[in-house]
Structure formats: structure tokens, C-alpha cells
Amino acid sequence: MLIARVVGSAVSTIKxxxxxxxxxxxxxxxxxxxxxxxxxxxxxxxxxxxxxxxVLVARGSAARQTPETADRPVDAIIMAILDSLEVDGAVSFRKS
Amino acid sequence: MLIARVVGSAVSTIKxxxxxxxxxxxxxxxxxxxxxxxxxxxxxxxxxxxxxxxVLVARGSAARQTPETADRPVDAIIMAILDSLEVDGAVSFRKS
Amino acid sequence: MLIARVVGSAVSTIKxxxxxxxxxxxxxxxxxxxxxxxxxxxxxxxxxxxxxxxVLVARGSAARQTPETADRPVDAIIMAILDSLEVDGAVSFRKS
Amino acid sequence: MLIARVVGSAVSTIKxxxxxxxxxxxxxxxxxxxxxxxxxxxxxxxxxxxxxxxVLVARGSAARQTPETADRPVDAIIMAILDSLEVDGAVSFRKS
Amino acid sequence: MLIARVVGSAVSTIKxxxxxxxxxxxxxxxxxxxxxxxxxxxxxxxxxxxxxxxVLVARGSAARQTPETADRPVDAIIMAILDSLEVDGAVSFRKS
Structure with missing residues (x-):
């Protein structure tokens, strides 16, 4: 899964x-x-x-493995908010 | 999903x-x-x-999750026209 | 789908x-x-x-959505021969 | 499958x-x-x-082919710990 | 499918x-x-x-379309050994 930051939002009426x-x-x-x-x-x-x-983003058909997205034309879903990341024994990120 | 602009069209008779x-x-x-x-x-x-x-483009098997494309050999579909995008609290795109 | 040109062929007997x-x-x-x-x-x-x-090439599981390729270990199929491409209102390619 | 090294871990409570x-x-x-x-x-x-x-990492829908991950919104799984790798006839990696 | 050369092998007991x-x-x-x-x-x-x-390598869910790999957490399979490749009318590779 991709480690990513939420940077904004998109609005669409014709979809x-x-x-x-x-x-x-x-x-x-x-x-x-x-x-x-x-x-x-x-x-x-x-x-x-x-x-x-x-957050963690799952892509591809993984994005359709939740009740809300099953069988929908979507290929990416945010499926976790990260509390912390630890790399080489040290905390590299901690949610403020 | 990919943020993309429609730049043209393709025509194919042998398909x-x-x-x-x-x-x-x-x-x-x-x-x-x-x-x-x-x-x-x-x-x-x-x-x-x-x-x-x-527009938003969904790729992979997501492209076959609509009635028109189910079970067809396609791997990309335009599934939304964007009204606006907001990034870091500011509108970065608005449909004219 | 990928816009691509056919540049050759491959032969395999052990497959x-x-x-x-x-x-x-x-x-x-x-x-x-x-x-x-x-x-x-x-x-x-x-x-x-x-x-x-x-031609247009569909990749991933899309490649198995035709009668000839269903359930086969293939991940790319040529599913259309292009007649023409139009970009920004002008024809950028036309089949000779 | 991807040859990769485990470099850390991630913790998430809201998921x-x-x-x-x-x-x-x-x-x-x-x-x-x-x-x-x-x-x-x-x-x-x-x-x-x-x-x-x-380790070896399988991605895409392959990540959901184990009892623990079936039907879950995940797109990458560690499915093997490597003992050794041999390239061009010589051992390039051996687990210490 | 990917055109690739076999360059070695991997051994794993914990998998x-x-x-x-x-x-x-x-x-x-x-x-x-x-x-x-x-x-x-x-x-x-x-x-x-x-x-x-x-060889030719098929990736993604294509890798699970053989009896030996069905439903297994794998995302790449060698599904053909190449005899020859022909590009622009000339043989660019022939198996020795």
C-alpha cells in the first residue's frame, strides 16, 4: 500500500x-x-x-473490497489513517 | 484515480x-x-x-465496473467530470 | 488503453x-x-x-476479456486497429 | 514478485x-x-x-490470495522470506 | 507480456x-x-x-491463470520460452 498525505479534495456532479x-x-x-x-x-x-x-492507500481491485466501494469503477481507496511509522528502529513519523 | 484532461478522440473500425x-x-x-x-x-x-x-480516470479492472463496459477488453474509463479541485485549502481548479 | 505501434512478432514453441x-x-x-x-x-x-x-493495447485482466484469451496467462491484448487520432481539434494521425 | 527488505513497521488505529x-x-x-x-x-x-x-512481495490482487487477506482492501503482501539469491551462477545474497 | 532473460533463482523455506x-x-x-x-x-x-x-513474463492476475498457480499469492509467471524475435522485418534474436 502507498504511504500518502491527504492534500485536498475533488468535487464532481457529472459522474x-x-x-x-x-x-x-x-x-x-x-x-x-x-x-x-x-x-x-x-x-x-x-x-x-x-x-x-x-494515510495508507490501496490501489487496483483492492479499492473495491469494502462494502461502500464493491463493484464501483474506482481504483484507489484510503483504508487507514497512520498513527506512526518506525524505520530502522526509530520513529520517523508520529501523528500530532 | 488519475486527474486528467480530455485532449482528443480515437476512431477505430477494426476492433x-x-x-x-x-x-x-x-x-x-x-x-x-x-x-x-x-x-x-x-x-x-x-x-x-x-x-x-x-476528468477522473479509473484504470485496470475498475474500468469494467459499469454496465456499458462489463466483461469488455478495456482498462481505462472516464468516470467523472471534475467541477473543482481544492488543495491546501485553496481552489486550484474550477470548471469554467 | 495504450496507443502503440506493431513493430514485430515473437515465436515460442515451449509455452x-x-x-x-x-x-x-x-x-x-x-x-x-x-x-x-x-x-x-x-x-x-x-x-x-x-x-x-x-493499435490500442489493453493490459492487465482486460487482456482476458475475449473468447480467445479467457482464463489464459496473458496480460496484454491488441483490441483495436486505429483509423485516426484527433488531438486539440486537429487530426494527428490517419491510417494510410 | 518484488525482492525487498523489511525496513520498518506502520501502526494505525483508525482503519x-x-x-x-x-x-x-x-x-x-x-x-x-x-x-x-x-x-x-x-x-x-x-x-x-x-x-x-x-523478502518477496506480491502485489495487486495476488495480495488477497491467502486466508488472512481474502476480500480485504490490501494490494501488497510479504509471502516469502528469502534464504538466498543466485545470479549468473554466483550466490549474490545469503540470509545470515 | 514482458520480454525478459532468466538471470538466476531464489530459494525460500519460510513462505x-x-x-x-x-x-x-x-x-x-x-x-x-x-x-x-x-x-x-x-x-x-x-x-x-x-x-x-x-522468456515472456505475464504479470498481475494473469500469473494465476495456470493449474499450478491458481489462487496463489503470486503476481508474475514465466509462460513462454522465446525461440525468436523479429522487429522491422529482421530477426533481432534467435535462441542459440
């Missing part, structure tokens, strides 16, 4: 019927030190993530 | 039978400020998108 | 049983002006494409 | 219900000489891997 | 139960002139390929 009710958040991949490195992509918010939070 | 009736649009990934950054790829138009519009 | 009878073509991604940009990859020929033709 | 009980490890792709080359990604620990170990 | 009996080979992507260009990845040997041979 596939199956997307109604799904929140669209913009995320960007980060390092384990919470540094932005990736291009923006849009993921379905599966856990009530807020702007600025470090 | 897999299952593609009949599906509109082929050319899209390119953009930044959240609507700047083109990606290579062109072809996606099925799932929502009646027009040239120049900023 | 998974399920590949018998499937034609293996070498394709490379191109720009919308038919300029080669991508690394070579091998795709199943689903529409009788010829060398030099500009 | 998709289906992730409860799954251990989240941070891995980075390596060369066959155990040199780190890839960006960090998070994978489900399927085999009890420890920090510093060289 | 997902479903991997027992599957041979793990290290492959690297090549050009159509058999020049190594890709990073090493591990694929299941589906056809008895040997070190140095040029």
Missing part, C-alpha cells in the same frame, strides 16, 4: 451513478518522513481522513 | 466486437492546476466528457 | 498449453503523432493487426 | 474494519545484492518477517 | 504454504536485442526455463 455518496480526496505519496514525493491522485475516503493526515 | 458503441477519448494526466504532465492514453467515455474537460 | 494458437506481436507505445516512445512489450493479437499499424 | 489483526510492515525494493533502491511501501506480513530480512 | 513446489526464478527485462534493461523481479517458472534463456 458514474455508482460514485454517488463517495468522498473524493486528493492524496500524494510521501516518504516515511512525511515528505511529499508523488504526483496527486484521487482516492475514495474509506475511513474519514482529514486534510494533512498521513 | 474487438465488444468495443462497438463505446466512445474512445484521448486523455493526459494533469497536475491539480490543470497542467498537462502525462503521456496520452485512451479511455472509454463513461460520462459524456468533452474535449478540454478535466 | 503454457493455453497459449497455443495465440499470435504474439511486439508493440511499442507511441505519441499521438505516431512517434515511438515506449519499451517493447508482447501482446496477443486480437484483431489481425499488421506490422507498422497503430 | 478499515477488515484490516484488524493484520501486521503492516514497511518494505523497500532492493537489488539482488540487497542494496536498497525502491521507495517505501507498506505490505501485509504474511509469513512473520522481521526487520532487516530480505 | 506462504501455497508456494510449496513452485520454482522461483529471477528475471530482468531486456530489449528485443536481448540487452538487459530492467530491475530484477522474481517470477514463477511455468515452463521449465533455464538460466540465460529469453
Amino acid at each position: 458514474a451513478e455508482q460514485l454517488r455518496g463517495l468522498k473524493l480526496l486528493i492524496v500524494r505519496e510521501t516518504t516515511t518522513d512525511d515528505e511529499l514525493v508523488g504526483a496527486p491522485l484521487v482516492a475514495i475516503d474509506g475511513v474519514g481522513a482529514g486534510e494533512g493526515e498521513l | 474487438a466486437e465488444q468495443l462497438r458503441g463505446l466512445k474512445l477519448l484521448i486523455v493526459r494526466e494533469t497536475t491539480t492546476d490543470d497542467e498537462l504532465v502525462g503521456a496520452p492514453l485512451v479511455a472509454i467515455d463513461g460520462v459524456g466528457a468533452g474535449e478540454g474537460e478535466l | 503454457a498449453e493455453q497459449l497455443r494458437g495465440l499470435k504474439l506481436l511486439i508493440v511499442r507505445e507511441t505519441t499521438t503523432d505516431d512517434e515511438l516512445v515506449g519499451a517493447p512489450l508482447v501482446a496477443i493479437d486480437g484483431v489481425g493487426a499488421g506490422e507498422g499499424e497503430l | 478499515a474494519e477488515q484490516l484488524r489483526g493484520l501486521k503492516l510492515l514497511i518494505v523497500r525494493e532492493t537489488t539482488t545484492d540487497d542494496e536498497l533502491v525502491g521507495a517505501p511501501l507498506v505490505a501485509i506480513d504474511g509469513v512473520g518477517a522481521g526487520e532487516g530480512e530480505l | 506462504a504454504e501455497q508456494l510449496r513446489g513452485l520454482k522461483l526464478l529471477i528475471v530482468r527485462e531486456t530489449t528485443t536485442d536481448d540487452e538487459l534493461v530492467g530491475a530484477p523481479l522474481v517470477a514463477i517458472d511455468g515452463v521449465g526455463a533455464g538460466e540465460g534463456e529469453l
